[in-house]
Amino acid sequence: MVVGIAIHSYRGGTGKSTTTANLAVMLALYDKKVATVDLDLTSPGLHVIYQVSQSIMKVTLNDYVFGRAALxxxxxxxxxxxxLPKGKIYFLGASMKPEEIAKLLKEGYSExxxxxxxxxLGEAYGVDFVIFDTHPGLNEDTLLAVLSSDVSIMMMRMDKQDITGTYVTAQVLRKFNKTSxxxxxxxxxxxxxxxxxxxxxSKLLGIPVIGVVPFYPEILQHRSRGVFILKHPKHPYTLRIKEVVEFIINNIG
Amino acid sequence: MAPKKHYFTRTQDSRTQELRKKISDTLLSTQTNIDEVEKKVSSFEKRLEEILDRLDDLENRLKKLEELLE
Structure with a gap:
């Protein structure tokens, strides 16, 4: 069975893409096959972390969405x-072309x-997990991605704006009985x-907290040049990501 | 024989737009009491401050104890 996970947040800049890439790689190191899908409509960036240049991406997710290309x-x-010594990582990148972004925003994803x-992805690649790196906020398309996935993981920073926004988002997700x-x-x-x-x-949001990742200046200094945990396997950040992945494998996978 | 390729076909069938409609209806009908939300978040932040103060106090005591033991 393929498990769909949506990585979501109320605000931008919470580290969704960085977390998506690092979680995916850690899952692969547990011998899982993982596909990561860049759904950050207006500002796709997962390809930067994976160090895949847009010029190599001749065909993008946008082409697949509109039936112009095969998966x-x-x-x-x-x-x-x-x-990677084991597991598999697949990547579906979104276009950075303004005209493609505008088209997708205008027409939206179909349900x-x-x-x-x-x-x-399960049929063609035998993946165990599909991780959707979504666009932040409470817009329809993002909620469609979150609610169509099996599980939603919300990223939250500990500042008042984000706490308030995540609280409101959690209230909306509760109306749909979404596992979050x-x-x-x-x-x-x-x-x-x-x-x-x-x-x-957890008490405030009514949602279990499955990971606490402190601020590490090394992540900023890394400047999205590659997947951090691969370059720093013994860094405390890597251990925090491992903890989240073990929760996913034991409770979601 | 080449392996079968997988394409996605967009449909605008109303049966496949049910969730989108439900999301839209839910968002539009939500009556958020923002005062209540802010009250809850403020009280959470207050609890967090208390926890952090306790933690600071504990660390200071530990530091003093270490200094005494040296």
Whole structure:
């Protein structure tokens, strides 16, 4: 069975794409086959972290969405490029061309897209997980991606704007009985030490917190040049990502 | 024989637009009491501050204890 996971947040800049790429690679290191789909409509960026240039992406997810290309022409197998000893990483990149972004924004995703791309990725590549890196906010298309996935993981930073927005988003998702989890990202280091943090946030949002990732300046210094955990396998960030992945494998996969 | 390729076909069939309609209806009909939301978030932040203060206090005491033991 293929599990669809939507990585979502209320605001931009919460680290969705970085987390998506690192979670996917960690899942692969657990011998899983993972497809990552860049659904960040207005500002696709997952390809930067994977170091795939847009000029190599002759065919993009946008072509598949509008029936102009087959799935097999869009999917890029990154397993060898990333030097993974096991598992598989596939990537479906979105176009950065303004005209393509505008078309997708205007017409929107059709409802069956999410189920269909997940099913086809399972059939053609035998993937275990499809991770959708979504556009932030509470717009219809993003909610369509979140609600069409099996599970939603919301990224949240510990600032008032984000906490308030995530609280409102959690209330909306509750109306749909959506299985959701929260990962706290870029948490101030002193706050990350508080053992009560998870339970307090879970209590506020009514959603389990499955990861607390402190702010590490090394992530910023890395400047999205490659997948961080591959270059820093012993860094505390890598251990935090491992913890989230173990939760996913044991409880979602 | 070449392996079968997978294409996606967009349909505008009303049966496949049910979730989108439900999302739209839900968002439009949501009556958010923003005062209530802000109250809850503020009280959460207050609890968090208390926890952090306790943690700071604990760390300071530990530091003093370490200094005494040196």
């Amino acid at each position: 097999e022409d869009v999917v890029i197998d990154l397993t060898n490029q990333l030097g 069956q897209f999410f189920k269909e791309v997940t099913r086809q 989890y929260v990962v706290l990202n870029m948490v101030p280091p002193n706050m990350a030490k508080a053992v009560e943090l998870r339970s307090e946030v």
